Amino acid sequence: MTSILNQIAETKQQKVKASLAKRKSKERRFRLYGVVSISAAILFLVVLIASITSQGYTAFFTTEIRLKVNLDAETLGLISEQPTKEELFSANYMKALRNAIRNEIPVTGRKDRKALYSFISRGAEYKLRDQIVANPSLVGGTITYWALAGDLFNQYNKGNIDASIPERMRKFKDQQVGWYQLLDRQSKVRTVFNKNFFTHGDSRDAELAGIWGAMVGSFYTLLVCFCISFPIGVAAATYLEEFAPKNRITDLIEININNLAAVPSIVFGLLGLAIFLNVAELPRSAPIVGGLVLSLMTLPTIIISSRAAIKSVPPSIKDAALGVGASKMQAVTHHVLPLAMPGMLTGTIIGMAQALGETAPLIMIGMVAFIVDIPEGPFDAASALPVQIYLWAENPEKGFAENTSGAIMVLLFFLAFMNSCAVILRKRLEKRW
Template structure:
């Protein structure tokens, strides 16, 4: 009998060991799958970021060509006229810069001259004009002027156009390479920081296109979004959490708020198109309309995060405030709201970061227009940084390819900064109960 019991106990022990071994094997497999998934996601992220950086870092520098320009009155076509801003605005600066490049690389024939003129950006003459208007004493002199290079010249200098590529497959031909080499031998080519990328608006010329107009448009759009969504979202959260009666109407409102948080952003764009543009007749492609649309999209996020922050405040704080004679409004405003504010601010920053990266709703309300001028207010026509990236991505030119990746890098930096602010704020202001 004893041997039988021992055998049964041994059998059960073996079964238990086998079961434990199977559980451990399952746990190890699950851990392996988790680590493999995280590693794969991280690898994809590294590949994505490497691709963006390798394509976009060249957008942060550009090429210039040194010219000796004749700013005499006869060369400018203003001989015998008073030197003032109006006269200089009408002067022949294009002729001056073209004559200067011909002096560096003498060529004959209309075709060769046109190809040589393309070495210079269309903005070179305007930069020279602005320089002379700022210092009229330059008129009558010969000066050294570093002119902005054209896109093909710029891309070849950066290495984005390869000489090894067959001539039929590149815009920069063998003759152009020979001219480029001659300019390099004379030390007339240099690489400088591309300030145009950060200070200009959009342009048809890749070397002149910049993100400043889109950045200002995004700023005004987010400003309108913040001014509207923050007070409305917090007020709604306070009412639903502290004052609203618990009935079917309140439950319906809460369900709809949660559902709105999952609605695709393009639906909000369609709503803005139908209400704000077609009914309210607000200006198309204006940051104020974009801000209104993004407010509708951001409100559910702010309300949900604000309610969670209010719920995290211990009931003892409310009881203590009411116990010393505070009214319910005083209890909420003086005690609950200050303690919940860090969580509310964190949710608001996350909502703003989400709004900064949205493109679809802004496309629906017309913020996809080609805007050259930098907007001076929320009612001016403007575009946003994500929409600017979308517009540039449609252009096949090498310059716009690098501009697209460079703008993505700037946008990702803004998003990382905003999310970092949310994390730091949560860590520093959170309270442990």
């Protein structure tokens, strides 16, 4: 009898051990799947960032050519001996620059001159003009001037144009390659930081195009979005969570808020086009309209996160306030909301970061227009950073291709910064109950 019981016990132990071994094996496989999934996600992220960085970091640099520029009055087209500021401003500086580049590389023939003149960007003329207007005494002399290079010259210097491919397949011809090598051997070519990329608006010339106008437009758009969506979102969340009666109407409102959070952003763009532009007749391509549209898109996110933050506050805090004689409004505004504010701000920052990266609704309201000037207010015509990226991505020129990747790097930086602020804010201000 005892031996039979021992056999039964041993059999059960073996089954238990086999079951435990099988369960542990499943747990190990599950952990392995998790590690593989996370590793794959990190790998894809690293490949994506590396790909964008490898293509976009060159946008932060540009090329200049050293020239000896003769600023005699005849070349500049100045008549009076003491030219006024207006005359200096409208002088022919490009002619002086073209004469200077021809002195470095003598050419004959209209086609060769056109190919040589493409070495100099229009931005070189504007910079020289500002320098002469600021110091008129330079007129009549010869100066050493670092001229901004044109796009093809700039791209070849950066290594973005491969001279080994057949000449018919590239715009920078063998003759121009020879001219570049001649200037480079004489140390008349240098690579400098591209200030234009961070201080200029959009341009038809890739070497002059910048993101500053789009960044200012995004700032005004997000400012309008925040000023509208944050107070309305917090007020709606507070009312629904603390004051609204629990009935079918509030249940329907809650369902619709959750559904609106999943609506495609282009639908909000169509709504803004129909209401804010066609009915309200607000200015097209203005950040005020973009902010209104993005506030509609951001509101559900802020309301949902704000309600979650209010729910996280222990009910005993409000009950204590009510117990010492505070009204319900006082208990909510003086005790619940201050404690829930870190969570509300975190949700708002995440919603604003999402709005910063939106393109479709802004395209629908006309912010896809070609805007050169820097906007001075929310009612001026402007673009936005993601829309600027979209516009440059459609341009086949190599200069705009690197500008696209460079702008994406800047946009990713701001998105990472805003999300980091949300995480830090939550860590520092949240209270554990």
